[in-house]
Amino acid sequence: MDMKRIGVLEGDYIGPEIMKEALRVLRAAGEHTQLAFDIVPLEAGGQAYDKYGCHLPASTLRLAETCDALLKGPFGGPPEALASPKWSGVEQEAILPLRQHFGLYTNLRETKVFDSLLDLSPVKGHVVKGVDLLIVRELISGIYFGEKQARVVEGERVYSDVEAYAESEIRRIAIRAFEYAKSRRNKVTLVAKSNVLKSSVLWREVVAETAASYSEVDLDYMHVDNAAMQLIINPRQFDVILTSNLFGDILSDEASVLSGSIGLFPSASLGDGPFGLYEPIHGSAPGIAGRQIANPISAILCAALMLRYTFGEEALAVRIEHAVRRTLELGYRTRDLFREGADDPAKLLGTAQMGEAIAGAL
Amino acid sequence: MDMKRIGVLEGDYIGPEIMKEALRVLRAAGEHTQLAFDIVPLEAGGQAYDKYGCHLPASTLRLAETCDALLKGPFGGPPEALASPKWSGVEQEAILPLRQHFGLYTNLRETKVFDSLLDLSPVKGHVVKGVDLLIVRELISGIYFGEKQARVVEGERVYSDVEAYAESEIRRIAIRAFEYAKSRRNKVTLVAKSNVLKSSVLWREVVAETAASYSEVDLDYMHVDNAAMQLIINPRQFDVILTSNLFGDILSDEASVLSGSIGLFPSASLGDGPFGLYEPIHGSAPGIAGRQIANPISAILCAALMLRYTFGEEALAVRIEHAVRRTLELGYRTRDLFREGADDPAKLLGTAQMGEAIAGAL
Ligand SMILES: CC(C)[C@H](C(=O)O)[C@@H](O)C(=O)O
Ligand SMILES: CC(C)[C@H](C(=O)O)[C@@H](O)C(=O)O
Numbered sequence: 252m253d254m255k256r257i258g259v260l261e262g263d264y265i266g267p268e269i270m271k272e273a274l275r276v277l278r279a280a281g282e283h284t285q286l287a288f289d290i291v292p293l294e295a296g297g298q299a300y301d302k303y304g305c306h307l308p309a310s311t312l313r314l315a316e317t318c319d320a321l322l323k324g325p326f327g328g329p330p331e332a333l334a335s336p337k338w339s340g341v342e343q344e345a346i347l348p349l350r351q352h353f354g355l356y357t358n359l360r361e362t363k364v365f366d367s368l369l370d371l372s373p374v375k376g377h378v379v380k381g382v383d384l385l386i387v388r389e390l391i392s393g394i395y396f397g398e399k400q401a402r403v404v405e406g407e408r409v410y411s412d413v414e415a416y417a418e419s420e421i422r423r424i425a426i427r428a429f430e431y432a433k434s435r436r437n438k439v440t441l442v443a444k445s446n447v448l449k450s451s452v453l454w455r456e457v458v459a460e461t462a463a464s465y466s467e468v469d470l471d472y473m474h475v476d477n478a479a480m481q482l483i484i485n486p487r488q489f490d491v492i493l494t495s496n497l498f499g500d501i502l503s504d505e506a507s508v509l510s511g512s513i514g515l516f517p518s519a520s521l522g523d524g525p526f527g528l529y530e531p532i533h534g535s536a537p538g539i540a541g542r543q544i545a546n547p548i549s550a551i552l553c554a555a556l557m558l559r560y561t562f563g564e565e566a567l568a569v570r571i572e573h574a575v576r577r578t579l580e581l582g583y584r585t586r587d588l589f590r591e592g593a594d595d596p597a598k599l600l601g602t603a604q605m606g607e608a609i610a611g612a613l
Numbered sequence: 614m615d616m617k618r619i620g621v622l623e624g625d626y627i628g629p630e631i632m633k634e635a636l637r638v639l640r641a642a643g644e645h646t647q648l649a650f651d652i653v654p655l656e657a658g659g660q661a662y663d664k665y666g667c668h669l670p671a672s673t674l675r676l677a678e679t680c681d682a683l684l685k686g687p688f689g690g691p692p693e694a695l696a697s698p699k700w701s702g703v704e705q706e707a708i709l710p711l712r713q714h715f716g717l718y719t720n721l722r723e724t725k726v727f728d729s730l731l732d733l734s735p736v737k738g739h740v741v742k743g744v745d746l747l748i749v750r751e752l753i754s755g756i757y758f759g760e761k762q763a764r765v766v767e768g769e770r771v772y773s774d775v776e777a778y779a780e781s782e783i784r785r786i787a788i789r790a791f792e793y794a795k796s797r798r799n800k801v802t803l804v805a806k807s808n809v810l811k812s813s814v815l816w817r818e819v820v821a822e823t824a825a826s827y828s829e830v831d832l833d834y835m836h837v838d839n840a841a842m843q844l845i846i847n848p849r850q851f852d853v854i855l856t857s858n859l860f861g862d863i864l865s866d867e868a869s870v871l872s873g874s875i876g877l878f879p880s881a882s883l884g885d886g887p888f889g890l891y892e893p894i895h896g897s898a899p900g901i902a903g904r905q906i907a908n909p910i911s912a913i914l915c916a917a918l919m920l921r922y923t924f925g926e927e928a929l930a931v932r933i934e935h936a937v938r939r940t941l942e943l944g945y946r947t948r949d950l951f952r953e954g955a956d957d958p959a960k961l962l963g964t965a966q967m968g969e970a971i972a973g974a975l
Contacts (some may be wrong), residue, residue: 252751265855288750294876315731342808342809343808343809347809373736373737373740373845373846374736374737374845375735375736375737378735394776394809394810395809397773399810400811400813401814401815404779405778407779407781408779408780408810408815408818408819409777409778409779409780409809409815410776410777410778410812410814410815411759411775411776411777411778411808411812412775412811413773413774413776414756414773414774414775414776414811415771415772415773415774416772416773417766417769417771417773418769418770418771439826446705446858447704447709447756447757448761448774449761449762449763449772449773449774450758450772450774452763452772452774453763453770453771456770475861475862476864476865476866476867477866478843479864479866479867480866480867480869480870480875483735483736483845483867483870484735485872490737497806498768500806500837500838500966501837501838501841501863502841503838504838504839504841505838505841505845506868507842507844508842508845508846513842518640544766587688595892596632
C-alpha cells in the first residue's frame with residue numbers, strides 16, 4: 252500500500268458538505284488501486300478565525316507542509332458580513348498566502364460543456380456544444396502580489412497597486428501551457444492587453460520566445476477585451492488560454508458560465524513539483540449551506556485533478572471524470588442543475604446522494 | 614441658425630464608410646431643428662501616419678480644440694500588421710492622448726438588446742430580452758495612465774504598470790454614475806476587486822461616500838470576476854455599472870455580446886463641460902473594409918449621443934434612436950445582423966443603404 256497524505260481544508264458554509272463527498276469518491280477510487288489516503292484535517296478560513304483569531308494559523312501551514320497535496324473547500328462569508336473582521340481578511344490572510352507559500356504559480360481551470368447539460372447554459376446550444384478549454388492562469392505574481400500603497404497626497408487619498416512580471420515568472424508558466432496544449436489540441440491563445448500595458452508586452456515577448464521550442468503548437472494572441480467577447484461568441488475556438496493572474500481570474504469565471512453551473516468546476520494550483528492545491532472555483536454559498544443541496548461535483552472533480560497532477564494516476568482520474576459524466580447522463584441532478592419541467596424530479600439528489608451516485612458509478 | 618463645429622476623425626478601414634452615414638443622419642436630423650453643422654475633417658490614425666509619420670499631428674489637436682464635439686471612427690490595422698510602425702503606436706500616440714488631452718474622464722457605453730434582434734444573440738432570448746444597461750467607465754486614469762517601466766533586474770526583464778486612483782478621480786465619475794442612474798432605474802453597481810486591490814478599496818470608500826448624497830439610488834457592489842459571470846447569467850439585474858478604466862474595457866466588450874453584434878454600439882467620452890468625443894466601440898474591421906457591408910449603426914448612434922450630451926438636444930437624439938429601432942423592426946439588416954433562412958434577403962442592405970434607410974425613418 253502506498254500511503255498518501257492529503258491535507259483537507261474543509262472551507263466555510265457549504266465547504267464541509269461538498270468536501271465530504273470528494274473524500275467519499277476519493278476513497279472509493281482508492282479501492283481500485285494500491286493507493287491509500289491519510290486524511291489530515293487542516294484548520295483555516297472562517298472556522299479557524301473563530302478559534303484562533305486568524306485565518307491561517309502557523310500550525311496549519313506546518314502541518315500542510317507534511318502533506319502530498321491539499322484539498323480545499325471555498326473560504327468566505329455571506330455578502331452582508333464581508334466587512335466584518337471574521338471575513339474581510341480571508342483572501343489576504345489565507346487564500347493568497349497559501350498559494351504563495353507553496354510556490355503554486357500555475358492555476359488550471361478547465362471549462363467543459365457536458366452534452367447532457369447543454370440546455371442549462373445561458374448561451375445557446377449551438378455555440379457551447381463541445382466546448383473544452385483550459386485556462387492556464389499565473390497565480391503568484393502580477394497585481395495580486397505587487398506593491399500596494401494607501402497614501403495621502405496633497406490632502407487626498409491615493410491608493411495604488413503594481414502589476415509587475417519578470418521574464419522567469421512568465422516563462423515557467425508559458426512552458427506549462429505549451430506542454431498542456433501538446434496533450435490537447437495544440438493551440439495556445441495568449442491573452443493580455445499589450446496595446447496598453449508594458450507588462451503585457453513582456454508576456455508577448457517571452458511567450459513568443461517559448462513558442463520557438465514548440466513548433467507543433469499554434470500560438471495566437473488576443474487582447475483581453477476581445478477575449479471576453481470571444482469566450483461567449485465563439486468559445487470553441489479556444490484550446491489553452493494562457494494569461495496573467497488578474498485576467499485569469501476574470502476570464503475563468505466568465506468561461507464557467509458556458510457550462511450552465513459554476514458548481515461543476517475544480518481547479519488545480521501547481522508549482523514545480525508534484526505538490527498541488529485543489530479547490531472548486533465557486534464560493535462558499537452561505538445562502539444554501541447546511542441543507543444538503545449544494546453540488547459536490549466541483550469538489551469531486553478536484554479529487555480527480557489531484558490524482559492526475561500530484562499522483563500521476565491518470566487512469567484513476569479519468570475514471571472519476573467518467574463516473575461524473577455517466578451520472579449526469581443518467582439524468583441525476585443537484586438543485587443547481589435541475590430544470591423544472593424538463594428534468595425528472597425522482598432524480599433530484601441531495602449533496603450526499605450525488606456523492607454516493609458518483610462513487611457507485613466508478 | 615446655431616452653427617456647431619463637429620471635428621470628424623474618419624478612422625481607418627471601415628471608418629470612412631460608416632462615418633459618412635453618421636454625418637448623413639446628423640444632417641437629416643439637423644433639418645428638424647435650428648442646428649447646423651460645420652464639419653471639420655481631422656487627420657489622425659493610420660491615415661495621418663502615412664502622410665505625417667505620426668498618429669496624431671499637433672495640427673489635428675489644435676484644430677480639434679476649436680470644435681464643439683468630435684466624431685471618431687475606429688483606428689487600427691489588420692491583425693497581421695499590428696506590429697508595424699504604422700499600427701503599433703496608434704493607441705499610445707492617438708487614442709489615449711486624445712482622451713487625456715480633453716480631460717474626458719467619463720466613458721459611457723450602453724448595451725441595449727433590441728427585441729427585433731433577439732435571435733441574433735449568442736445568449737438565450739429569455740436571458741437577454743429587455744437588457745438595458747449603461748457602463749460608466751473611468752477613462753483617463755488607472756493602469757492605462759499609471760507609471761510604466763521596462764527594466765532589467767538581476768539579468769532579467771521586469772516590466773510593470775501602476776494602477777493608481779486618487780479620490781477626486783473616483784468622486785467625479787461616481788457623481789456622474791449616480792446622476793445617470795437617477796434618470797434611469799436608480800441602481801448603481803460598483804465593480805472592482807476590493808479583496809485583492811488597494812485601489813479597489815478606495816473605489817469602495819469614495820463611492821460609498823458619494824452615495825450618501827443620492828438616497829434615491831441603490832448602490833450595490835460586485836467583484837469583477839463575479840460581474841463577468843453575472844453579465845451573462847443575469848444581465849437584467851444591472852442598470853448602471855460604475856467601474857475603473859481597465860475593468861470597464863473588459864466588461865463593456867463582454868456586455869456588447871448580449872445584443873448579438875458589436876456593430877450596434879456607440880460610446881461617449883465626456884469631461885466636465887459639454888465637449889465630447891463620440892466613437893463606436895468596435896474596431897476598424899480591415900477584413901470587410903471598402904465593400905459597403907459594414908454596419909453604420911454604431912456610428913449613427915454616436916451622432917445621437919453627441920446631440921444628447923454635447924448639445925442638449927434630447928428630443929433629436931431620441932428621434933435618431935427611434936429611427937434606428939424602427940428600421941430594424943421593419944426587418945432591414947446589414948450583413949452582420951443577417952441570419953440566413955430567417956431574414957428577408959430583399960432587406961439586406963449595404964452601408965450607405967442602411968444610412969439612407971435610417972435618415973428616411975427620422
Ligand atoms: C478569493 C479571490 C482572492 C480569488 C482570486 O481572485 O484569485 C478567487 O476569485 C479565485 O479566483 O480563486
Ligand atoms: C484601443 C484601446 C486602447 C481601447 C481601450 O482599451 O480603451 C479600446 O479597447 C477601447 O475600449 O476603446
